[in-house]
Amino acid sequence: MRIRPARPLPWAGLARALRHGLRRTLLALVPLLLLGPVPGCHPELVPPRAPTPWPAELAHRWQWQWQLSGPLDVAVEADVFLLDPVRTTSTETTALRARDRRLVCHVRVGTYAGTDPDATRFPTAVRGAAVAGRPGSRWLDVRQWDALRPVLADRFRLCRGKGFGAVALADADGYLHRPGFPLDFDDQLLFNRRLATLARSLDLSPGLVNDVPQVAALAPDFDFAVNEECVRLRQCAKLLPFADADKPVFHVEYAGSPDRFCVTTVGYGFASIRKDRDLDAWRESCPLL
Template sequence: MRIGLGGQRVRRVLPAALALTVLVSLAACRPELAAPGAPTNWPSGSSGRWQWQWQLDGPLDLTVEAEVFVLDPVVTTAAQTAELRSLGRRLVCQVHVGSVRPQDPDATRFPPQVRGAVAAHTGRSWLDVRRWDALRPVLADRFRLCRGKGFGAVLLADADGYAQSSGLALEFDDQLQFNRRVAALARSLDLSPGLLGNLGQVAALAPDFDFAVDEECVRLARCDKLLPFVDAGKPVFHVEYTGTLTEFCVTSVGYGFASIRKNRTLDAWRLPCPLP
């Protein structure tokens, strides 16, 4: 069964011998999953051929037919990650490296002097990324939580405070240095680093990161800014929240992205673009 461009399910029946041949061929082509304790590998020949899921809300659906899962490392249990890994899934934990919420388990570890303005739409306080000595120990422990639960990659969220109303005098170069430091920290803890958004620094940061995640580049007409990842053979995982697959898949898949349609709440529901 596959998903058509309109989101409808289309069933094809293969002769038994042909089906077996297809399954064997797919198994032979599937990149080997990194062992626990090793960073996730992203073979360049597969960069535009991943099916992925991004779920941060609601009961985790372990049955989604996706090879890559982006999840919240705090609420996701070790038992869930173990089950997903047993199915050959690649696991990415999303970590907010440039902000903190009052309800975060480690919120008290961020002193007032490293906090900036509160983002009205998320309730998260921006962090002063120039204070590396203060932020590094907390971020390292966030990454160790990911590693301990079996994640092999980390997605860096809120890594663009310099371009936001952070209440801090952050410059482009301040953010660039911080993001490179965080990527290096992730690698030192055996996690493959990925960049969420921050399109203004993609050209400079693509060499430092292994993959990217983007929201609504088709609707916002800015997909070309992610080409440094594509040109380097690195995967770009892309999501749109509006429109039909017919409307945006041709564009995003044409760029070489792995694309899906999601609700903005990032619950379990998804519609994937067909692979090229």
């Protein structure tokens, strides 16, 4: 970009100015003019240590990918990637950020697996019943915030350190299962709100995974929602508090033809895809309106 003075200085006048000792001043001003910010030259980039923004005008226009297994495909044509922070490398997140992709960190907050690197940090007193369908995983007593907070905060810091700008809170619905503790609706609500606050304190945008019965109460506390199978379970309308607030709803179905379920979910304003349950790289996305 060329920068020109508003009133060109005649050569004779310039010579006189130089003779009067202004040459050093003019030379000092040139790099300042060239290096200073010029509005409109380039888009403003989100700094690495800032939470992911979700502009309201794009709320119904996102394409997304959810991959937790298999070699990560960074070339998928999606705006948003929901990934495992342990399996995903900093090299991969750097490659995605270079393409201006929004990165969401998948963190299990209400359960732990025996293979988790931090599994031994959970005190025996917070370890509950086995998670159905996931051998080696157990529920956590979300009422014991002081015991859980340090471990979960470090899980969030791992996300932040690898370049993620958002975190999706999975297994934040233990009260709907048999966790081995007498958890109720209010216990879970308090825990989830504390998690959203913790995420924000660490410069991460918080997202709620499933927990459909609490969506109406928690939508003001979270920036986006991730949902599994609201069409099959006939729960999609319950996610509207997010969509109506122009907050993204990232939705996945594991069965059925997108030609059928997309009519419902895209009409609601959701970003919908079809995936296999192992959440590898394959996906089939719904068209945007």
